[in-house]
Amino acid sequence: MVPRERCSLMGFDLNRHWANPSPWAHPTLHGVKQLIIEMYNNPKINLEFYIDIHAHSTMMNGFMYGNIFEDEERFQRQAVLPKLLCQNAEDFSYSSTSFNRDAVKAGTGRRFLGGLLNDTSYCYTLEVSFYSYIVGGTTTAVPYTEEAYMKLGRNVARTFLDYYRLNSLVERPLAPTPKTRKEKEPLFKGTTPQGQGTSHAGSKLEKRSQTHPKDQSLSTQ
Structure with missing residues (x-):
């Protein structure tokens, strides 16, 4: 092809000879057509x-x-x-x-x-x-x-x-994982919110009763 022109150096408009390109007069067109036909007939393509x-x-x-x-x-x-x-x-x-x-x-x-x-x-x-x-x-x-x-x-x-x-042939990029909100820490370290202190206290008493069985026997008398 001549740059910025639609014809070859031999004067052929190559985009009008796809039906029967000549390997001598239209070698590039003939080669491209044969390649496309080979790809089309390839079951892997x-x-x-x-x-x-x-x-x-x-x-x-x-x-x-x-x-x-x-x-x-x-x-x-x-x-x-x-x-x-x-x-x-x-x-x-x-x-x-x-x-x-x-x-x-x-x-x-x-x-x-x-x-x-x-x-x-x-x-x-x-x-x-x-x-x-x-x-x-x-x-x-x-x-x-x-x-x-x-x-x-x-x-x-x-x-x-x-x-x-x-067409669902390309996997969409995964959406970023949303950030989870961090649990709020107590305003003052060492303190617990109301409603939770009794459960902690109860657990401590249970531990004490398990470690000091004598105290438990005295309290039942």
């Missing part, structure tokens, strides 16, 4: 997500493209990840996110793999503006910086954590 990351030259913010499925439940589940990302990233726009199956995009990785993988796999294109983003509720455009792009990447990772927590 559960391939759940494919995300193709692109920069957009006209639209603002970050947003996603997803697929359309006949299965309504699968279609609704596909919307969960971008909705969570919208909550975690102020520069991600769910309103700009769209789900389609346009014929012109049939050769994209999102469309091709969305039809190849099973119904537990979800394929997206993550688009991010070349220029700027607008935070919800404002009209001011904030220019993207290298740090802003990296922050969006961290928010994507955080969104995956939230996603798997919702």
